[in-house]
Amino acid sequence: MTLNISVIGTGYLGATHAACMAELGFDVIGVDVDPEKIDSLSRGDLPFHEPGLPELIRKHVDSGRLRFTTDMGEVGAWADVHFIAVGTPQLPGGTGADMTYVDAATTSLAQAITKDRALIVGKSTVPVGTAARLYDLVKAEKNDDVDLSLAWNPEFLREGFAVKDTVEPDRLVVGTRHEADEQLLREVYAEALDRSTPWVSTDFETAELVKVAANAFLATKISFINAFSEVTETVGGDIATLADAIGFDERIGRKFLNAGVGFGGGCLPKDIRALQTRVGELGLDHTMRFLNEMDHINLRRRDRVISLAEEILGGDYAGTDENHSAVEGKRIAVLGITFKPLSDDVRDSPGLDIAGRLYNAGADVSVYDPQGNANAAKRFPRLGYVDSMTEAARGADLVVLTTEWNEFKQLAPADLNEVVAKRQFIDARNVLPAPEWEQAGWTIAQLGRKFD
Ligand SMILES: NC(=O)c1ccc[n+]([C@@H]2O[C@H](COP(=O)([O-])OP(=O)(O)OC[C@H]3O[C@@H](n4cnc5c(N)ncnc54)[C@H](O)[C@@H]3O)[C@@H](O)[C@H]2O)c1
Numbered sequence: 506m507t508l509n510i511s512v513i514g515t516g517y518l519g520a521t522h523a524a525c526m527a528e529l530g531f532d533v534i535g536v537d538v539d540p541e542k543i544d545s546l547s548r549g550d551l552p553f554h555e556p557g558l559p560e561l562i563r564k565h566v567d568s569g570r571l572r573f574t575t576d577m578g579e580v581g582a583w584a585d586v587h588f589i590a591v592g593t594p595q596l597p598g599g600t601g602a603d604m605t606y607v608d609a610a611t612t613s614l615a616q617a618i619t620k621d622r623a624l625i626v627g628k629s630t631v632p633v634g635t636a637a638r639l640y641d642l643v644k645a646e647k648n649d650d651v652d653l654s655l656a657w658n659p660e661f662l663r664e665g666f667a668v669k670d671t672v673e674p675d676r677l678v679v680g681t682r683h684e685a686d687e688q689l690l691r692e693v694y695a696e697a698l699d700r701s702t703p704w705v706s707t708d709f710e711t712a713e714l715v716k717v718a719a720n721a722f723l724a725t726k727i728s729f730i731n732a733f734s735e736v737t738e739t740v741g742g743d744i745a746t747l748a749d750a751i752g753f754d755e756r757i758g759r760k761f762l763n764a765g766v767g768f769g770g771g772c773l774p775k776d777i778r779a780l781q782t783r784v785g786e787l788g789l790d791h792t793m794r795f796l797n798e799m800d801h802i803n804l805r806r807r808d809r810v811i812s813l814a815e816e817i818l819g820g821d822y823a824g825t826d827e828n829h830s831a832v833e834g835k836r837i838a839v840l841g842i843t844f845k846p847l848s849d850d851v852r853d854s855p856g857l858d859i860a861g862r863l864y865n866a867g868a869d870v871s872v873y874d875p876q877g878n879a880n881a882a883k884r885f886p887r888l889g890y891v892d893s894m895t896e897a898a899r900g901a902d903l904v905v906l907t908t909e910w911n912e913f914k915q916l917a918p919a920d921l922n923e924v925v926a927k928r929q930f931i932d933a934r935n936v937l938p939a940p941e942w943e944q945a946g947w948t949i950a951q952l953g954r955k956f957d
């Protein structure tokens with residue numbers, strides 16, 4: 506018997522998971538409360554940017570193996586395995602995770618299930634203790650005629666590589682309370698298991714904690730190198746060489762040691778905050794206090810870009826008095842508004858934060874991003890969004906590179922020499938060859954390098 510699969514929540518995670526499950530040969534229905542998203546996906550159109558995913562969605566919508574609906578009743582009567590992939594954003598005005606969506610989705614799903622046997626599988630990133638709570642909730646919903654259970658299977662995909670990470674994950678982690686639930690998940694992931702993908706079978710708490718531990722570790726690596734950036738900016742030295750040199754040690758590794766304007770996105774920042782909040786609720790706030798420092802190091806990188814802009818644009822006056830910033834009235838081009846390349850996601854994006862702060866300080870800010878303009882404009886409509894790098898830089902007193910898209914990494918001084926008003930650049934991702942720019946008459950500041 507082939508399994509029918511539903512995915513509840515069709516955002517970055519859910520739409521990817523649904524399409525990849527269809528690619529693996531299952532019949533899949535994606536469910537969302539957002540009718541516009543469902544209409545778009547039903548036509549085979551992906552409402553966000555993720556390389557390789559539009560082709561997969563279209564392929565399986567056309568083949569009939571992948572459908573989308575807003576009707577929970579439809580999947581309750583149909584699917585054997587239901588993945589929960591709804592959002593767990595930071596609470597408005599708080600630091601903990603907003604569990605409203607996970608709770609609502611799980612409750613309405615459990616009520617809608619009418620099959621004799623079904624398994625609900627949590628994929629969203631949640632505070633430890635959630636799976637046990639939802640397990641009780643789900644069990645309370647059904648009488649003994651229905652064999653309804655719950656498992657936890659956190660997701661580790663990266664935006665920009667979501668399809669590959671889903672189809673060929675580094676590892677699969679499943680938290681279950683029953684052998685039969687684990688066996689069912691082994692059927693779902695049979696293809697990855699055939700390729701000897703590590704299979705970590707564990708309890709609910711470990712499964713939930715593995716996810717937040719992984720993100721906390723990644724955030725720590727980035728902030729670790731960025732803390733050294735603050736030192737090299739003061740004493741001199743080269744942060745990229747330092748990262749290369751420690752990265753040669755296999756115990757450390759070079760990945761996630763790229764110094765720059767730090768981490769953003771819909772995951773790392775909110776997940777380290779939610780983890781601190783959760784351990785605080787458990788009376789263990791001292792254990793994760795270091796993450797508070799990681800968060801601060803990260804946010805200080807954004808401040809550093811603002812102060813460099815003031816320093817460069819202020820000239821001799823170098824900075825800010827009580828009422829005025831040196832960026833006031835200056836034209837600034839911001840290249841890159843997404844939190845990282847290959848995505849249109851602007852959630853907690855360092856580039857958008859910086860562009861907004863420069864605008865609020867009185868600068869005339871012009872923004873170009875290959876994919877992120879539309880999403881950024883929804884959050885910060887007053888910035889000047891344009892369709893090319895050159896348009897953004899035209900007449901600029903300062904160019905700031907905040908996301909390392911390939912087209913920015915390939916930028917040469919000659920592309921902008923005659924376009925800008927002043928040859929002044931902040932490379933907040935350390936991707937340009939500074940000496941070449943200096944030779945072409947540019948003042949270029951890079952994070953992690955001393956700037957005189
Ligand atoms: N984005 C990633 O790269 C990624 C990777 C791994 C894990 N995660 C985790 O996955 C979860 C989802 O993240 P995302 O980035 O896909 O979020 P998202 O905001 O892109 O998508 C969430 C979707 O859930 C829908 N939704 C909300 N309530 C619903 C309900 N009751 N029923 C059905 N649908 C509902 C929303 O309309 C939205 O389309 C989060 O917990 C996140 O931390 C995300």
Ligand SMILES: O=c1ccn([C@@H]2O[C@H](COP(=O)(O)OP(=O)(O)O[C@H]3O[C@H](CO)[C@@H](O)[C@H](O)[C@H]3O)[C@@H](O)[C@H]2O)c(=O)[nH]1
Binds near residue numbers: 661765
């Ligand atoms: O050396 C580095 C590496 C990354 N970043 C920044 O860190 C952020 C996060 O990058 P990345 O982790 O690649 O993006 P996400 O798609 O948010 O993926 C993270 O968050 C997901 C959601 O939880 C997890 O599934 C992934 O495993 C985890 O990498 C971005 O702003 C990057 O610019 C750096 O500043 N320096």
